[in-house]
Amino acid sequence: MAPTPPARDVAIVAFAQSDHRRRTDELSEVELLMPVLHQVLDATGLKTSDIGFTCSGSSDYLAGRAFSFTMALDGVGAWPPISESHVEMDGAWALYEAWVKILTGEADTALVYGYGKSSPGEVRDVLTRQLDPYYVAPLWPDSVALAALQAQSLIDAGDTDEAALAAVAARSRDSATANPHAQVRGSRPQGDYLVRPLRTGDCPPVGDGAAAVILAAGDRARDLCARPAWIRGMDHRIEAHSLGVRDLTDSPSARMAAERAGAFERPVDTAELHAPFSAQEVVLRKALRLGDDVTVNPSGGVLAANPVMAAGLIRLGEAAARIHRGESDRALAHATSGPCLQQNLVAVLEGES
Amino acid sequence: MSKEPVAVVGVGQTKHVAARHDVSIAGLVREAAQRALDDAALTWSDIDAVVIGKAPDFFEGVMMPELYLADALGAVGKPMLRVHTAGSVGGSTALVASNLVAARVHTTVLTLAFEKQSESNAMWGLSLPVPFTQPLLAGAGGFFAPHVRAYMRRTGAPDTVGSLVAYKDRRNALKNPYAHLHEHDITLEKVQASPMLWDPIRYSETCPSSDGACAMILTDRAGAARAPRPAAWVHGGAMRSEPTLFAGKDFVSPQAGKDCAADVYRQAGIADPRREIDAVEMYVPFSWYEPMWLENLGFAAEGEGWKLTESGVTELDGDLPVNPSGGVLSTNPIGASGMIRFAEAALQVRGEAGEHQVEGARKALGHAYGGGAQFFAMWLVGAEPPTR
Numbered sequence: 001m002a003p004t005p006p007a008r009d010v011a012i013v014a015f016a017q018s019d020h021r022r023r024t025d026e027l028s029e030v031e032l033l034m035p036v037l038h039q040v041l042d043a044t045g046l047k048t049s050d051i052g053f054t055c056s057g058s059s060d061y062l063a064g065r066a067f068s069f070t071m072a073l074d075g076v077g078a079w080p081p082i083s084e085s086h087v088e089m090d091g092a093w094a095l096y097e098a099w100v101k102i103l104t105g106e107a108d109t110a111l112v113y114g115y116g117k118s119s120p121g122e123v124r125d126v127l128t129r130q131l132d133p134y135y136v137a138p139l140w141p142d143s144v145a146l147a148a149l150q151a152q153s154l155i156d157a158g159d160t161d162e163a164a165l166a167a168v169a170a171r172s173r174d175s176a177t178a179n180p181h182a183q184v185r186g187s188r189p190q191g192d193y194l195v196r197p198l199r200t201g202d203c204p205p206v207g208d209g210a211a212a213v214i215l216a217a218g219d220r221a222r223d224l225c226a227r228p229a230w231i232r233g234m235d236h237r238i239e240a241h242s243l244g245v246r247d248l249t250d251s252p253s254a255r256m257a258a259e260r261a262g263a264f265e266r267p268v269d270t271a272e273l274h275a276p277f278s279a280q281e282v283v284l285r286k287a288l289r290l291g292d293d294v295t296v297n298p299s300g301g302v303l304a305a306n307p308v309m310a311a312g313l314i315r316l317g318e319a320a321a322r323i324h325r326g327e328s329d330r331a332l333a334h335a336t337s338g339p340c341l342q343q344n345l346v347a348v349l350e351g352e353s
Numbered sequence: 354m355s356k357e358p359v360a361v362v363g364v365g366q367t368k369h370v371a372a373r374h375d376v377s378i379a380g381l382v383r384e385a386a387q388r389a390l391d392d393a394a395l396t397w398s399d400i401d402a403v404v405i406g407k408a409p410d411f412f413e414g415v416m417m418p419e420l421y422l423a424d425a426l427g428a429v430g431k432p433m434l435r436v437h438t439a440g441s442v443g444g445s446t447a448l449v450a451s452n453l454v455a456a457r458v459h460t461t462v463l464t465l466a467f468e469k470q471s472e473s474n475a476m477w478g479l480s481l482p483v484p485f486t487q488p489l490l491a492g493a494g495g496f497f498a499p500h501v502r503a504y505m506r507r508t509g510a511p512d513t514v515g516s517l518v519a520y521k522d523r524r525n526a527l528k529n530p531y532a533h534l535h536e537h538d539i540t541l542e543k544v545q546a547s548p549m550l551w552d553p554i555r556y557s558e559t560c561p562s563s564d565g566a567c568a569m570i571l572t573d574r575a576g577a578a579r580a581p582r583p584a585a586w587v588h589g590g591a592m593r594s595e596p597t598l599f600a601g602k603d604f605v606s607p608q609a610g611k612d613c614a615a616d617v618y619r620q621a622g623i624a625d626p627r628r629e630i631d632a633v634e635m636y637v638p639f640s641w642y643e644p645m646w647l648e649n650l651g652f653a654a655e656g657e658g659w660k661l662t663e664s665g666v667t668e669l670d671g672d673l674p675v676n677p678s679g680g681v682l683s684t685n686p687i688g689a690s691g692m693i694r695f696a697e698a699a700l701q702v703r704g705e706a707g708e709h710q711v712e713g714a715r716k717a718l719g720h721a722y723g724g725g726a727q728f729f730a731m732w733l734v735g736a737e738p739p740t741r
Contacts (some may be wrong), residue, residue: 007457054594060437061416065481067439070724074596084728088410088417088437097434099448101701104356104455131417133472134377137415213661238423238433247377256430333508338420343433 011228015317052107058090090312092335176300209307229320232314235260360577363393363570372471386527406446407688440723443691444730526679589620691721
């Protein structure tokens with residue numbers, strides 16, 4: 001049974017992100033996050049105590065310790081006590097939880113943040129711990145190797161070739177030239193093979209970073225932002241975990257999420273895709289039916305900056321920021337989780353003309 | 354703007370034990386989920402979305418296990434959210450699921466929380482050394498013992514109160530077939546003679562380490578009308594958080610707990626919790642937290658909580674039964690413990706709690722807390738649909 005459409009208009013009214021860097025040894029996670037929180041609050045003039053609901057996304061495995069998000073909460077300044085929650089996922093899903101909270105009418109505004117430091121460990125190794133713990137994880141297949149399987153499937157299916165993948169990578173880094181927060185910018189060689197058929201340029205940089213967003217409902221959003229990015233729909237779907245039962249050249253979960261979010265009702269002009277590997281952009285363009293007339297990843301995308309656990313939230317923030325600036329009227333934002341695009345979230349954002 | 358009323362129409366638990374060597378993590382969660390579906394007379398295809406919670410990923414050594422568990426929980430092609438709010442997570446997870454129904458985003462949601470502590474070592478999981486950060490080398494008991502001491506000093510409670518709670522909860526657990534500890538030969542003297550671990554907390558006043566999962570099916574008004582068994586209705590639900598460490602923090606009775614309870618009572622129209630609530634499933638991992646939370650939750654005036662416990666009010670046949678299921682002191686799959694509190698509260702108002710049923714329970718409170726007594730999640734459920 002189809003649910004009743006959202007009963008409340010909710011918008012992204014502010015977005016801030018850190019400058020993403022390969023290492024931030026001098027900063028704790030809280031110190032990485034604090035300036036971003038201040039920026040996003042300053043942009044709206046709101047204080048922590050004005051916010052109706054707070055939700056964050058992060059990962060203990062990146063931090064290397066249990067309950068790592070508790071320290072970030074101290075940074076938020078949760079006093080007097082706040083209504084707050086946390087997802088052990090990318091911050092994009094924290095935004096989803098906050099959106100639902102506002103839809104219930106229990107909050108009119110929400111602060112959402114996501115952060116991750118990949119530099120203290122080996123993120124390729126760390127991500128293997130996401131895999132089936134009994135049969136797959138003991139083999140330590142890393143994230144690049146799994147993405148390479150997906151890329152090779154696409155090439156074998158005739159959906160792409162190495163030259164096309166290189167073009168995706170080059171376009172992303174060129175676009176990132178205009179993004180002061182990006183980690184990898186401007187034209188650079190595609191590099192050597194990391195895991196065939198993927199070269200360095202096909203893979204995301206390893207880096208640390210944080211992002212934050214403020215959501216608001218109805219007139220509150222209009223008060224806080226000259227041109228709010230209204231969330232017209234948002235949905236997320238997951239697929240089977242085992243790669244052996246999935247068609248890696250397709251993304252049915254992304255397609256389903258887009259459909260439920262209303263993405264196919266009218267064309268979008270912009271898409272911010274969370275595609276950590278160049279070949280995944282090929283999969284997503286097809287699943288999300290993005291034509292050549294759609295501006296894809298004007299920020300440079302994840303190939304230019306990949307702070308794990310914030311990268312998906314940044315896609316929503318970048319898409320919203322383009323609407324805030326009047327550069328887009330209808331944008332699609334996408335976030336992913338798990339190996340080879342296992343889980344996908346799609347939001348459709350619009351500005352009022 | 355009106356919210357959709359939310360009903361609990363299915364509850365499922367595993368038999369909680371120290372180690373479930375016979376099932377994988379996936380097998381464990383599947384068992385609880387299947388029981389919840391059976392209770393609701395629904396099938397996997399009736400579920401629109403899955404909301405899953407557990408405490409730190411280091412407790413099993415699986416990062417973001419919802420990815421691996423998608424297949425086992427019938428979530429393929431559906432939305433799946435993973436909540437983590439430390440020890441309160443079981444409660445928070447249920448509230449996130451409840452909001453999906455209340456906001457009319459989905460009509461029927463499976464929510465589940467688990468911990469399979471035997472896969473790893475929780476003490477290790479909480480004690481990983483991190484540069485420039487104080488590790489919790491003493492485990493949770495070492496962190497909470499000084500706050501219990503502060504409570505005793507502040508209220509003048511006699512040092513016998515903690516053992517009364519443990520003795521009560523362990524006896525209640527004997528009536529709950531899913532409880533982990535079934536100590537048939539328990540006596541008050543045995544509790545009092547058990548070794549001192551973190552003064553004033555004795556061995557028998559601490560929670561066990563359990564493997565277990567708890568699941569609930571939440572649905573809307575139409576779903577409740579189709580359910581074969583009575584529903585529990587959500588009358589109020591809230592989360593509150595405060596910082597771990599700061600000069601103004603009251604570790605004995607945190608402000609976030611007070612605010613959270615007040616919000617739930619406001620939503621549910623409860624003016625006098627002591628009179629209007631029939632049963633409480635309270636997160637009591639160390640026995641002294643019963644009198645402490647009685648005050649924090651507004652059931653007793655400040656300094657008076659231990660008197661309620663001492664006078665037998667919180668016994669199963671008392672005026673305000675607390676933890677008729679045996680509570681966290683008898684069963685502690687950490688990430689699931691909060692959801693078990695919420696689910697047991699639902700069982701009470703559905704009249705489905707079996708031998709540990711509180712007679713005539715119409716309104717029950719489920720309570721969870723976590724972190725450095727800084728994260729709180731609560732809901733109040735009733736036998737009748739909410740009228741406000």
